[in-house]
Amino acid sequence: MRLIVMLLSFMVSTQIWAGDLAKPTGKVILTLSGNIENTNRDGKAVLDIASLEKLGVVSFQTTSPWYNGRTTFTGIPLQKLMDYVGAKGSVVKVTALNDYTTIIPLSDFKKYNVILALKINGEYMPIRDKGPLFVVYPYDSIPELNNQVYYSRSAWQVSRMDIE
Numbered sequence: 527m528r529l530i531v532m533l534l535s536f537m538v539s540t541q542i543w544a545g546d547l548a549k550p551t552g553k554v555i556l557t558l559s560g561n562i563e564n565t566n567r568d569g570k571a572v573l574d575i576a577s578l579e580k581l582g583v584v585s586f587q588t589t590s591p592w593y594n595g596r597t598t599f600t601g602i603p604l605q606k607l608m609d610y611v612g613a614k615g616s617v618v619k620v621t622a623l624n625d626y627t628t629i630i631p632l633s634d635f636k637k638y639n640v641i642l643a644l645k646i647n648g649e650y651m652p653i654r655d656k657g658p659l660f661v662v663y664p665y666d667s668i669p670e671l672n673n674q675v676y677y678s679r680s681a682w683q684v685s686r687m688d689i690e
């Protein structure tokens with residue numbers, strides 16, 4: 527009986543999405559394309575804030591080169607977002623509103639618990655302050671994350687992700 531309860535618990539906590547995703551009802555802030563299995567518009571996945579938050583948000587505090595002291599970031603675990611869209615591949619090309627681009631290995635998301643932050647210190651991030659979406663690593667959790675490689679992967683004003 528205990529094994530059945532454990533299996534049911536695992537099944538409930540590990541959602542698997544397939545096929546068409548729900549269509550956003552608010553303003554689209556993120557478009558995912560490329561090697562994805564689950565879409566909702568013309569072979570792409572388009573998401574608004576509500577769609578992202580439905581995936582479940584997490585928070586952590588960390589220092590970073592962009593803010594003084596420890597900052598609380600709240601957002602969606604990027605591994606969960608990749609699972610949601612059925613991402614297949616090895617890297618994601620992240621593009622910001624100003625066309626800044628960075629390439630991130632998909633393995634980073636699971637290995638480092640990277641999030642796509644929506645909020646900073648409990649407030650939604652406006653475009654003028656790195657919003658609406660910001661790729662954030664928990665820099666303080668692992669010393670190797672405190673270097674230019676990971677800082678350069680931390681794109682802000684994220685608008686598109688292309689999985690390759």
